[in-house]
Amino acid sequence: MLTIHTKLVEAMLAQANKDHPIESCGVIAGALGSNLPQRLIPMENAAHSEDFFQFDPQQQLQVWKEMELRGEEPIVIYHSHTSTQAYPSRTDIEYAAEPGAHYVIISTALLSGESVRSFRIVDDIVIEERIKIVKTYEPDLKQLKVA
Amino acid sequence: MSVKVSIPTILRSITNNQKLVEVVGVNVLEAINQMDQQYPGIKEKLIAEDQPHRFINIYVNDSDIRFCDGLQTNLKDGDALTILPAVAGG
Numbered sequence: 323m324l325t326i327h328t329k330l331v332e333a334m335l336a337q338a339n340k341d342h343p344i345e346s347c348g349v350i351a352g353a354l355g356s357n358l359p360q361r362l363i364p365m366e367n368a369a370h371s372e373d374f375f376q377f378d379p380q381q382q383l384q385v386w387k388e389m390e391l392r393g394e395e396p397i398v399i400y401h402s403h404t405s406t407q408a409y410p411s412r413t414d415i416e417y418a419a420e421p422g423a424h425y426v427i428i429s430t431a432l433l434s435g436e437s438v439r440s441f442r443i444v445d446d447i448v449i450e451e452r453i454k455i456v457k458t459y460e461p462d463l464k465q466l467k468v469a
Numbered sequence: 470m471s472v473k474v475s476i477p478t479i480l481r482s483i484t485n486n487q488k489l490v491e492v493v494g495v496n497v498l499e500a501i502n503q504m505d506q507q508y509p510g511i512k513e514k515l516i517a518e519d520q521p522h523r524f525i526n527i528y529v530n531d532s533d534i535r536f537c538d539g540l541q542t543n544l545k546d547g548d549a550l551t552i553l554p555a556v557a558g559g
Contacts, residue, residue, distance in 0.1 A: 349556070369557070376557035379526045379533045386553055399556060411559040417524060419479045419554030 324424040324440040325454045326350075326359050326398070331438060333362050338402035338428040339436075341367070345375040346428070350398035351389050358459055359397040359424075367401075374413070375401045398440075400426035407431065408439040410448050418443035424451070470495055474504060474550040483511045497527060498540040500550060515552065516540070526553045 330350055338346040347367050350359035363385055366378040389395060399420060403411075408429035410418070418425060421444045429437045442449045474490045484490055490507070494500030498516075505512035514522070520539065521527050527534045528551040534542045544550070 347556070365556075374557070374559050376555065379528075379535070379553075379555070380531075382526065382553060382556060383528050383531065383533070383551065401558060413557070413559035417555060417557045419477070419524065419556075421479070 323452045323454055324359075324398070324426070325357075325456060325459075327459065328455050328457055330359055330362055330398075331453075331455055334400050334426065334428055335436065335438065337364050338430050341402065342430045343372045343404045344370055345372065345402050345404055347375040347377060347401040348399075349377075349385065349396045350400070351392070351394040352397035354393050354395050357397060361394070372404055396420055396423050398424045398426050400428065402428045402430055404429075405431050408437045410441055410443060415443055415446055415448060421445075426453075470544045470546050470548070472500055472544050472546075472548045472550050474500065475552060477552055477554055479554055480511060480514055480552065483508045483514070494544055496538075496540065496544055497529065497534055497542045497550065500544060501540070524555055526555050527551070528553070 345367055348362060348364040351361045351363065352358045366381055367375045368378040369376045408427040410425065425441045425443050427439055440451050440453045442451060471491060471493050474492055476484050476488055476490055490504060492500045492503045494503050501512050501515055515525055516522060521534060529537065529542050529544065530549055
């Protein structure tokens with residue numbers, strides 16, 4: 323399951339809608355091992371395409387170095403589909419190389435309606451996961467008291 | 470030319486979980502060949518048909534080697550070679 327702050331989801335949707343019909347992409351970094359997305363970095367789609375995206379390699383190096391310095395890792399890798407549903411394409415699966423990341427796909431296609439879905443992609447196998455959108459990352463105190 | 474190579478998570482199963490590997494080579498291809506001697510199998514993950522694999526980005530210091538001399542890009546003592554999986558899709 324992907325637990326993600328509502329503001330991050332809103333930011334991904336806003337970016338995807340702004341870039342439509344070009345595919346939008348980016349990464350959300352979080353502390354190593356935390357599994358919590360914190361810092362959203364919109365990336366340049368070097369392909370400028372309606373059916374392909376690629377992080378600009380120079381920008382990617384800088385962003386990856388910065389994550390390393392801050393003790394972060396890519397928690398979410400997101401991109402948009404602008405004419406198909408929010409499900410990984412064959413190319414998405416071929417390129418997926420972060421088994422620990424949540425691959426989020428935002429569809430801005432008119433027919434499928436606006437949607438956001440999350441997947442794990444490991445060894446060419448796609449597993450959809452639930453997205454829990456929260457307003458805060460604080461632990462649920464009520465639950466802790468009951469326990 | 471001794472250089473440090475930064476290995477991405479996805480390839481660390483080949484490098485015994487090492488994040489940084491030190492190799493010697495006058496250019497990127499030589500460095501990769503030497504790395505393949507120490508860690509067999511890594512070369513085929515990085516190179517396809519004598520070109521850097523499209524799924525992989527290779528950088529010397531801050532430059533993508535596709536915009537330099539590709540696998541023939543020269544290395545100096547102390548250079549940093551960084552390997553990152555390309556993030557892309559459809």
